[in-house]
Amino acid sequence: AQKITQTQPGMFVQEKEAVTLDCTYDTSDPSYGLFWYKQPSSGEMIFLIYQGSYDQQNATEGRYSLNFQKARKSANLVISASQLGDSAMYFCAMRDLISGYSTLTFGKGTMLLVSP
Amino acid sequence: GAGVSQTPSNKVTEKGKYVELRCDPISGHTALYWYRQSLGQGPEFLIYFQGTGAADDSGLPNDRFFAVRPEGSVSTLKIQRTERGDSAVYLCASSFGQSPNNEQFFGPGTRLTVL
Numbered sequence: 001a002q003k004i005t006q007t008q009p010g011m012f013v014q015e016k017e018a019v020t021l022d023c024t025y026d027t028s029d030p031s032y033g034l035f036w037y038k039q040p041s042s043g044e045m046i047f048l049i050y051q052g053s054y055d056q057q058n059a060t061e062g063r064y065s066l067n068f069q070k071a072r073k074s075a076n077l078v079i080s081a082s083q084l085g086d087s088a089m090y091f092c093a094m095r096d097l098i099s100g101y102s103t104l105t106f107g108k109g110t111m112l113l114v115s116p
Numbered sequence: 117g118a119g120v121s122q123t124p125s126n127k128v129t130e131k132g133k134y135v136e137l138r139c140d141p142i143s144g145h146t147a148l149y150w151y152r153q154s155l156g157q158g159p160e161f162l163i164y165f166q167g168t169g170a171a172d173d174s175g176l177p178n179d180r181f182f183a184v185r186p187e188g189s190v191s192t193l194k195i196q197r198t199e200r201g202d203s204a205v206y207l208c209a210s211s212f213g214q215s216p217n218n219e220q221f222f223g224p225g226t227r228l229t230v231l
Contacts, residue, residue, distance in 0.1 A: 004158075035219075037222075042224065043205060043224055043225045043227075044222055044223070044224045044225070045159070045207065045209070045222035046222075047219050047220070047221070050219065091158050091159075093158070103149070103161040103164060103172065103175070104149075104151075104159070104161065104220060105161070106158030106159050106160070107158050108156070108157055108158050109157075109158050
């Protein structure tokens with residue numbers, strides 16, 4: 001069963017605008033962690049932001065924030081003031097006890113293109 | 117400090133050959149992970165090491181795949197009798213621990229092409 005769903009294969013945004021990348025997840029484990037990674041064309045996975053299932057507040061890291069809606073099992077990434085360098089693939093991922101805390105389960109990703 | 121390094125960056129081989137992919141994790145990281153990323157997909161878990169032992173190898177697709185980490189640092193992913201379907205980017209990651217919030221740091225990957 002698919003555990004991480006990213007429904008947007010591609011997104012376009014103009015420079016300096018905000019964009020939301022969607023992510024929904026499925027787990028019956030009450031303890032889990034949600035991650036967003038950026039993968040530019042170079043191929044390396046770059047960690048952006050983390051949200052724990054018990055965190056009371058939405059995570060923020062600079063221009064990145066995570067819109068965590070636990071009841072809806074969604075963890076959308078919001079990028080404010082988009083920059084040309086934000087163009088990349090973005091992956092949502094989860095770690096939970098059912099999968100084993102050792103592993104990350106990734107979605108299929110969303111390709112973000114930022115235009116001038 | 118140095119990040120996770122992987123060699124080679126690219127590997128082209130013929131069907132049926134044996135290949136080895138190397139991963140050098142961040143110094144001090146006890147946990148090491150191998151993932152495989154096929155075109156248009158997210159990375160898929162292969163195997164996880166805690167120290168020298170494989171703590172979870174449930175993601176290895178079949179017995180042609182094997183990985184070792186003899187001294188708890190560098191790891192080698194070994195693929196025997198390669199098939200065209202093995203073509204993918206093989207990513208290695210390491211982390212300091214294995215609790216849910218431990219960030220995994222990824223290497224640049226090895227792009228394997230099986231002709």
